[in-house]
Amino acid sequence: DAGVIQSPRHEVTEMGQEVTLRCKPISGHNSLFWYRQTMMRGLELLIYFNNNVPIDDSGMPEDRFSAKMPNASFSTLKIQPSEPRDSAVYFCASALSGFQPQHFGDGTRLSIL
Amino acid sequence: AQTVTQSQPEMSVQEAETVTLSCTYDTSESDYYLFWYKQPPSRQMILVIRQEAYKQQNATENRFSVNFQKAAKSFSLKISDSQLGDAAMYFCAELNYGGATNKLIFGTGTLLAVQP
Numbered sequence: 001d002a003g004v005i006q007s008p009r010h011e012v013t014e015m016g017q018e019v020t021l022r023c024k025p026i027s028g029h030n031s032l033f034w035y036r037q038t039m040m041r042g043l044e045l046l047i048y049f050n051n052n053v054p055i056d057d058s059g060m061p062e063d064r065f066s067a068k069m070p071n072a073s074f075s076t077l078k079i080q081p082s083e084p085r086d087s088a089v090y091f092c093a094s095a096l097s098g099f100q101p102q103h104f105g106d107g108t109r110l111s112i113l
Numbered sequence: 114a115q116t117v118t119q120s121q122p123e124m125s126v127q128e129a130e131t132v133t134l135s136c137t138y139d140t141s142e143s144d145y146y147l148f149w150y151k152q153p154p155s156r157q158m159i160l161v162i163r164q165e166a167y168k169q170q171n172a173t174e175n176r177f178s179v180n181f182q183k184a185a186k187s188f189s190l191k192i193s194d195s196q197l198g199d200a201a202m203y204f205c206a207e208l209n210y211g212g213a214t215n216k217l218i219f220g221t222g223t224l225l226a227v228q229p
Contacts (some may be wrong), residue, residue, distance in 0.1 A: 033217075043204065043219040056216070089156060099146060099208060102217060104158035 002026070006092050006105035014113050018080040021108045024073055025094030033102060034067055034077050035091040043091075049075065050098060082112045115140050117207050119220035126195045127228050133180075134190045134223045136205030146208045147181065147188045148217070153201040161203070164188065192225075200227045 005024040013019055025032050034046040047057045052069045060067070064083070069075040079086055089109050093102040116139045126132035138147070149161040164172045164181050171179050176196075180189045192199055205220040 042221050043217075045216050048216065091158060093158070101148065101160050101163055103160065104150075107156050107158075109156075 004092055004094050004103055004105035006090075006108050008108060009106060010109045010111075012111045012113065013082060015083055016081045018078065019082045019086075019110060019112075021077040021090050021092075021110070023075045023077070023092030023105060025075070025092070026103055027073065029094035029096055029103075030072070031095040031098050031100075031102075032069060032075050033093040033095075034075070035093065035104075037089040037091060037107070038087075046077070046090075048098075079110075084112045086110065087112050115207055115209060115216075115218040117205055117218050117220040119203075119205055119223050121223045122221070123224045123226070125226045125228060126192070128195055128197060130195055131191060131193045132195055132225065134192075134203050134205075134225065136188045136190070136220055138186050138188060138205070138207045138218075140186070140207060140209060142209040144209070147179075148206045148208065149177070149179070149188075149190045150204045150206060150219075151199075151201045152204065152222070153198075158204075162190065195227050197227050197229060200225055 007022045030051050032049040037043045046059045047067045048055050049069045067077045089107045091104050091107045093104045095102045118137045145166045147164045151159045151161050162172050162174045162177050176193045178191045202222045202224050204222045206217045208217050
């Protein structure tokens with residue numbers, strides 16, 4: 001079975017540009033999570049969807065960040081406008097349900113210049 | 114608030130030897146799960162092992178086992194017969210079940226080096 005698929009794997013862009021990260025969860029999983037990993041703050045949950053509905057977005061840093069899940073097989077995390085402090089590795093994870101083990105994608109390394 | 118503490122930023126083990134990584138957590142919930150994830154240099158997050166809090170028996174997956182001490186809120190990972198491929202960052206994580214958010218809280222990680 002295919003795992004969680006994220007794209008792009010790397011993204012380098014200039015400050016102020018819009019960035020869109022994409023995620024395809026494992027088929028049949030109904031929970032989806034976006035995490036951010038930095039040296040300073042470690043792994044942080046940004047937002048959690050259950051059955052395509054955002055349940056908890058309290059980890060979203062500010063209004064520049066938005067996430068959508070239009071269907072069960074696709075989610076996006078958008079940053080607009082991007083800032084250098086947004087540079088991090090962004091992971092998407094999915095699970096059969098909220099308390100089942102989460103399976104992570106390979107992450108997107110984002111660099112904002 | 115949930116916290117997960119890994120007090121060993123770095124560890125080293127000789128190939129074929131055994132190493133134990135420590136983790137403590139703090140939760141007021143009665144239903145929760147504990148996990149160890151491995152992150153090699155390729156940056157994948159790989160699930161190593163899972164423990165349900167209601168189970169007294171320690172989880173085991175091949176060379177990986179845990180020592181779960183619920184009263185002490187301790188959840189250590191033992192790696193037996195260490196292999197070069199075990200070299201990675203290891204994260205302990207806790208998941209509370211039943212709240213509004215089933216949120217994984219991660220520790221800060223332990224970087225494991227395996228010496229040939």
